[in-house]
Amino acid sequence: MSNAPMLNEQQGRRGTSLMWPAICVLIGLLFFFPILWAALMSFKSTPAIIAERFPLTWKSVVPTSPTFENYVTLFTSIGFGRSLLNTMIASIGQVSASVVVATLAGYAFARLPFPGRDLLFALILSTAFVPLETILVPLYNVARALGLTSTYPALFLPFVANPFSIYLMRQSFAEIPVELDDAAHIDGASRWRVFWRIALPNVKPALATLVLIQFIWSWNNYLWPLVIIQNPNMQIAQVSLAALKSIPNFPMDGPLFAGATILTVPLVLLAIVLQRYYVRGLMTSGIR
Amino acid sequence: MLLPALAGLVLFQFAPIVVGLLNSLQSFNPFTHRASGWVGLNNFVEVLAEPSFHWAVLITMVYVVLILAITIPLALGLATLLNSRRPGTTFVRAAVLGALAASEAVTALVWNQMYDASTGLLNALLVTLHLPAQPFLIDANHAVVSIVVMTVWKDVGLAMLMFLAGLQSVPGSVYEAAALDGASTWKVFQRITLPLLRPSVILVMFIATVGATRLVTPILILTQGGPGGSTTNMALYSYNQAFSFNSPGHAAASVVCMMLLLVALTGGQALLLRRRGGK
Numbered sequence: 001m002s003n004a005p006m007l008n009e010q011q012g013r014r015g016t017s018l019m020w021p022a023i024c025v026l027i028g029l030l031f032f033f034p035i036l037w038a039a040l041m042s043f044k045s046t047p048a049i050i051a052e053r054f055p056l057t058w059k060s061v062v063p064t065s066p067t068f069e070n071y072v073t074l075f076t077s078i079g080f081g082r083s084l085l086n087t088m089i090a091s092i093g094q095v096s097a098s099v100v101v102a103t104l105a106g107y108a109f110a111r112l113p114f115p116g117r118d119l120l121f122a123l124i125l126s127t128a129f130v131p132l133e134t135i136l137v138p139l140y141n142v143a144r145a146l147g148l149t150s151t152y153p154a155l156f157l158p159f160v161a162n163p164f165s166i167y168l169m170r171q172s173f174a175e176i177p178v179e180l181d182d183a184a185h186i187d188g189a190s191r192w193r194v195f196w197r198i199a200l201p202n203v204k205p206a207l208a209t210l211v212l213i214q215f216i217w218s219w220n221n222y223l224w225p226l227v228i229i230q231n232p233n234m235q236i237a238q239v240s241l242a243a244l245k246s247i248p249n250f251p252m253d254g255p256l257f258a259g260a261t262i263l264t265v266p267l268v269l270l271a272i273v274l275q276r277y278y279v280r281g282l283m284t285s286g287i288r
Numbered sequence: 289m290l291l292p293a294l295a296g297l298v299l300f301q302f303a304p305i306v307v308g309l310l311n312s313l314q315s316f317n318p319f320t321h322r323a324s325g326w327v328g329l330n331n332f333v334e335v336l337a338e339p340s341f342h343w344a345v346l347i348t349m350v351y352v353v354l355i356l357a358i359t360i361p362l363a364l365g366l367a368t369l370l371n372s373r374r375p376g377t378t379f380v381r382a383a384v385l386g387a388l389a390a391s392e393a394v395t396a397l398v399w400n401q402m403y404d405a406s407t408g409l410l411n412a413l414l415v416t417l418h419l420p421a422q423p424f425l426i427d428a429n430h431a432v433v434s435i436v437v438m439t440v441w442k443d444v445g446l447a448m449l450m451f452l453a454g455l456q457s458v459p460g461s462v463y464e465a466a467a468l469d470g471a472s473t474w475k476v477f478q479r480i481t482l483p484l485l486r487p488s489v490i491l492v493m494f495i496a497t498v499g500a501t502r503l504v505t506p507i508l509i510l511t512q513g514g515p516g517g518s519t520t521n522m523a524l525y526s527y528n529q530a531f532s533f534n535s536p537g538h539a540a541a542s543v544v545c546m547m548l549l550l551v552a553l554t555g556g557q558a559l560l561l562r563r564r565g566g567k
Binding site for chain 2: 017020021022023024025027028029030031032034035037038041050053054055056060061100101102104105107108109112120124127129130131132133134135136137138139140141142143146157158160161163166216219220222223227238239241242245253256257259260263264267268270271272275278279282283
């Protein structure tokens with residue numbers, strides 16, 4: 001083999017080694033842009049945002065004289081702290097309750113033989129085809145009849161028995177070799193002890209996945225709190241923030257960006273850092 | 289052990305479906321919102337006679353078609369890029385997953401700022417490029433496209449992950465064999481990758497169809513269903529009937545219609561794809 005073709009090949013490689021990272025950075029920035037821009041704008045006063053947005057200059061996307069005033073306004077005069085607390089209460093409720101429910105149900109479907117088990121499991125999975133938005137109105141009627149209007153449990157109870165989560169836990173429990181259970185039973189362990197000491201420690205990655213995905217889903221709620229919570233003091237931050245959008249003659253752009261930053265940036269970073277678990281959760285929910 | 293799960297599902301999944309079906313056959317006292325009698329299919333007759341409902345059905349399908357038409361090629365392109373493991377792809381993966389994790393309502397508020405007709409960032413960009421400014425959320429056609437673009441940006445990651453899983457399940461030896469036969473990149477993609485991705489394509493179509501049918505939050509935040517109801521799909525129509533127009537019977541009838549449409553769309557896709565696959 002002569003030297004010339006090898007040299008060409010190397011040059012070709014160097015060419016692509018610069019081109020692909022550039023394309024990737026460009027695509028990545030396009031997807032990051034709305035969140036990044038909101039974060040940058042949150043450090044800019046509302047008058048400056050409006051004055052420097054149009055026409056487009058470098059000032060349109062960069063805080064020229066960075067300030068925390070939007071965050072101060074948000075927590076002092078707008079009362080965002082209370083809304084954020086409500087979001088966290090709803091989130092903790094949804095995550096903890098759904099993990100308990102899915103773990104118990106998942107174990108039962110994976111390990112306890114009972115008549116009609118597969119049929120019942122199929123029936124539960126079939127509810128995954130009915131998204132919240134399609135049953136929003138009748139769900140509201142049911143929740144109202146149960147006296148849940150404007151209560152904290154109303155924020156998370158409808159999401160607690162989740163078919164994806166039950167599916168995820170069933171698959172994870174089913175992957176544990178049955179011999180482990182049998183050995184423990186022979187040693188005289190009760191079924192509860194087997195569940196607690198053998199099954200649960202073996203599904204830790206699935207539990208982490210479940211916690212993460214339910215946490216992200218709970219921060220994505222909007223429509224349900226919007227209809228079921230009529231007391232503004234109990235409304236979650238995602239809904240309260242939207243009210244800042246349209247206050248006539250009183251632009252709230254700065255605080256709006258500050259709130260958007262608080263509600264998206266930590267969540268996005270969490271999903272990226274823990275993407276191994278996040279992707280696993282998404283793939284399970286995708287299997288439906 | 290099953291009791292909590294069953295209680296939750298019966299109360300918050302099955303009961304609403306049954307209540308929705310029953311309500312669609314009942315009339316309601318407009319002041320107390322209590323059911324006041326059985327009216328057979330009267331609600332359906334009234335809803336189906338509404339021009340605004342016809343529009344909502346049409347626009348629901350427009351969202352589904354547009355979202356599928358953009359999501360599938362884009363997700364396939366992104367998945368192919370990630371599968372190549374070229375330097376920089378981890379950044380793309382992080383950005384797409386980031387958009388997927390972020391709150392739909394909150395990011396819609398940010399897009400609303402970018403779409404603003406008079407001083408929005410996108411129009412500032414267009415004017416700088418000496419292009420005409422666009423009435424993104426003001427004109428009916430523009431508004432539909434604006435909502436679709438935001439939704440695709442937000443959700444394309446899920447489809448991308450499905451395609452990526454499909455691509456990674458194709459054994460490398462298949463490509464080596466094709467390369468030995470001297471097949472071009474496009475030929476390999478068309479003749480080998482695409483057929484092997486069939487299951488992923490079916491899955492993505494199904495998920496994107498359900499996702500596009502249930503689209504409400506971005507519409508509420510970006511256009512509130514306007515201008516003149518032009519961006520109102522069936523999901524928002526039933527929401528409006530229930531919470532703005534005080535007519536639970538019409539809301540329930542449109543909910544039932546929406547569920548039937550969803551079943552028809554996904555069932556139709558399944559039949560179509562199965563028949564073509566059997567050939």
